[in-house]
Amino acid sequence: MAAELHVELVAADRQVWSGEATLVVARTTSGDIGVMPGHQPLLGVLESGPVTIRTSEGGTVVAAVHGGFVSFADNKLSLLAEIAELSDEIDVQRTERELERAKAEGDAAAERRADVRLRAATAR
Amino acid sequence: MGAQLRVYKRRIRSVTATKKITKAMEMIAASRVVKAQRKVAASTPYATELTRAVTAVGTGSNTKHPLTTEVENPVRAAVLLLTSDRGLAGAFNSNAIKAAEQLTERLESEGKQVDTYIVGRRGVAHYNFRERKIAESFTGFTDEPSYADAKKVAAPLIEAIEKDTAEGGVDELHIVFTEFVSMMTQTALDARLLPLRLEEVAEEVSPKGEILPLYDFEPSAEDVLDALLPRYVESRIYNALLQSAASKHAATRRAMKSATDNAGELINTLSRLANAARQAEITQEISEIVGGASALADATAGSDR
Numbered sequence: 001m002a003a004e005l006h007v008e009l010v011a012a013d014r015q016v017w018s019g020e021a022t023l024v025v026a027r028t029t030s031g032d033i034g035v036m037p038g039h040q041p042l043l044g045v046l047e048s049g050p051v052t053i054r055t056s057e058g059g060t061v062v063a064a065v066h067g068g069f070v071s072f073a074d075n076k077l078s079l080l081a082e083i084a085e086l087s088d089e090i091d092v093q094r095t096e097r098e099l100e101r102a103k104a105e106g107d108a109a110a111e112r113r114a115d116v117r118l119r120a121a122t123a124r
Numbered sequence: 125m126g127a128q129l130r131v132y133k134r135r136i137r138s139v140t141a142t143k144k145i146t147k148a149m150e151m152i153a154a155s156r157v158v159k160a161q162r163k164v165a166a167s168t169p170y171a172t173e174l175t176r177a178v179t180a181v182g183t184g185s186n187t188k189h190p191l192t193t194e195v196e197n198p199v200r201a202a203v204l205l206l207t208s209d210r211g212l213a214g215a216f217n218s219n220a221i222k223a224a225e226q227l228t229e230r231l232e233s234e235g236k237q238v239d240t241y242i243v244g245r246r247g248v249a250h251y252n253f254r255e256r257k258i259a260e261s262f263t264g265f266t267d268e269p270s271y272a273d274a275k276k277v278a279a280p281l282i283e284a285i286e287k288d289t290a291e292g293g294v295d296e297l298h299i300v301f302t303e304f305v306s307m308m309t310q311t312a313l314d315a316r317l318l319p320l321r322l323e324e325v326a327e328e329v330s331p332k333g334e335i336l337p338l339y340d341f342e343p344s345a346e347d348v349l350d351a352l353l354p355r356y357v358e359s360r361i362y363n364a365l366l367q368s369a370a371s372k373h374a375a376t377r378r379a380m381k382s383a384t385d386n387a388g389e390l391i392n393t394l395s396r397l398a399n400a401a402r403q404a405e406i407t408q409e410i411s412e413i414v415g416g417a418s419a420l421a422d423a424t425a426g427s428d429r
Contacts, residue, residue, distance in 0.1 A: 010169045012271040012362065030343040043177055044342030045351045069352065071177050073337040078173045082271065082355070 003037035004056045006076045009063055011084040017061060023054040024077055026070050033070070041073040048112060050087075050120035051079060062087040064120035066113060090121040126405045132398035136391055143387035149212070150380035153373045156267070157307065160370035163268075164304065167366060171359050178356050180339050181349050182320065189349045192320045198295035200237045202259070202284055203227060203314075204277070204361070206301040206368040207247035208266045216302060216310070216375035217246040220368075223312040224300040231298070239284070239294060243277060243365070259284075269369055274362035281361075282354045285318055295319075297357070301364040302371035308378075310371035317360055320353075 007024060009017040025034045028044040035042065046068045053061040068081030095117045102110035182192055205224040207217045224247075228238045239259040242248050248261045260280050265273040287293025297318040302310050341348050 008169065008173070010173060012167065012170050012359065013163065014166045015169050028342050029347070033342065041337035041339045042342060043180060043339040043348055045348055069174075069177055069348075069355075070342075071173070071180070071339070073180075073339070078177075080170060080173050080177070080355075082275075082358075 005035070005037045005039075005072075007053055007079070008077070009051070009053075009065075009079045009084055010081070012082050016063065016084045017053070017086060019061075020056040021053045021061075021077075022056055023052075024079075025052040026065070026079065027051075028070065035070075035072055035077055037075055039072055043071045044069065046070055046079070046081065048116045050116065062120050064090065064117045066116060085117065085120070087120045090117050092118065092121050095121065126401065129398060129401045129405060132394055132401055136394045136398065139387050139390050139394065143384055143391065146380045146383040146387060150377055150384055153377035153380060156373040157370055157377060160268075160366060160373055161304070164363070164366045164370055167359075167363055171363050174352070174356055174359050178320070178349075178352055180337075181341070181345055181352060189346070189353070192349075192353075194319050195289075195295045198236055199289050200239060200292075200294045201231050201296040201298060202239045202241060202281055202294040203231070204241045204281060204297070204299045205243070205247050206266075206299070206364055207242065207244035207250075208368070208372040209245040209263055210267075211246060212379060213372050213375040214379035216372055217244070217250075219312040220300060220302050221247060221250050223314055227298060227300060227314045231296075236296070241277075241281060243368075266365070266369060266372065269362070269365035271358075271362055274358050274365055277365070278354070278358040278361050282357055299361065299364055301368045304367045304370040304374065307374055310374055317357055318353075320356075 004020045004022055005024070007017070007019060007021045008015065023034060023036050025032060026044075027033070027047045027049040029047055030044075033042075033044065046065055048066045049064075051063050051065050053063070055061060063079075064085045064087070065079065065081040066083040068079065068084070071078045071080070095114050099111060099114035099118060102108075102114055203224060205220060207220050211217065224240070228240070231238050240251065240257070241259050242251060242261045243263070244266045245263045248258065248263060251258050262273075262277050281297055284292075284294045285297055289295055296316060298314055298316050300312065300314045302312045304310055
């Protein structure tokens with residue numbers, strides 16, 4: 001059995017995903033970071049961006065994370081985000097419309113949010 | 125129908141209508157308590173993980189952050205009071221307001237100036253009526269608070285605490301909310317959010333005194349703490365808002381239940397009185413008929429002669 005780590009992806013108001021994984025890639029403020037089982041204890045600030053989780057069954061889970069933290073200790077990885085969505089929860093067409101609207105209105109925050117969602121949805 | 129009886133009948137009708145309304149409100153509140161409790165439970169994983177992270181940074185590094193160190197001479201404190209928008213919840217709002225007033229008194233006796241922030245129309249009305257100063261107020265979401273609402277409430281508070289005291293900032297942040305203990309018990313209590321008492325927080329995370337691992341901070345302990353603490357405050361406020369909402373619904377349910385019971389009792393008493401009035405009326409009618417008949421009999425008996 002390959003070594004695995006336990007992942008909990010939690011948003012402020014719900015638990016989004018939890019399970020076993022072999023690799024988690026997330027973007028912190030100082031760059032992309034990949035966490036594999038046995039990584040040293042880590043606590044980092046996340047950037048808005050897609051988080052990729054390679055599950056032990058060989059599947060891939062991608063989630064759009066809007067700000068938050070990553071913490072790893074005792075082979076348990078917690079991803080905390082105020083807002084987090086799994087890629088299959090994201091409606092691509094709606095998000096594309098949102099992106100266009102945000103661009104038209106010059107709303108930088110909404111544009112970034114929509115962009116992160118789109119990148120997560122298309123990363124699969 | 126006699127006048128007395130009509131009055132009783134009318135009152136019974138009106139009390140029955142009231143009873144139906146309170147019964148409906150009771151059932152609505154009961155279903156909302158369950159929903160609110162579920163939301164509290166759903167927000168717990170985030171809150172616990174966040175608290176864990178805060179403790180890890182606070183204890184695992186020698187970082188001195190303004191939000192975790194106590195000021196030597198605190199001058200100003202902010203008090204956030206959580207009440208509800210609507211009443212009909214028994215002593216729910218007055219208990220929370222009372223707790224806030226006690227806290228304010230205590231802080232003032234310690235020589236601190238108190239800025240009051242209020243959530244919920246009831247609290248705002250209470251303070252406005254007494255013409256007390258409110259630093260900021262928020263209304264319209266107390267029944268079903270969302271995380272965005274919590275952020276909205278937290279934003280001015282975080283801004284105030286980050287500002288210098290001389291420029292109108294605050295040194296301490298207290299929160300008064302109603303803790304949801306069970307369906308039957310909800311207690312108004314106050315807690316100090318900032319500056320953080322790390323020992324207390326640590327105890328909350330690991331009551332067995334388990335030692336937290338030595339973390340590697342990315343990008344640095346200071347930056348992590350800078351980003352963490354506002355989120356921590358937001359999550360605590362969110363949790364308090366949710367608990368307050370659950371408590372409010374539980375209090376409403378209880379108040380409406382006793383209102384329904386009282387209405388039922390009132391209907392019983394009134395229908396007894398109405399029955400007695402009806403019986404008295406019948407008795408009176410019979411005696412009038414008997415009296416009339418015997419008077420008639422007397423009159424005819426007299427004319428026979």
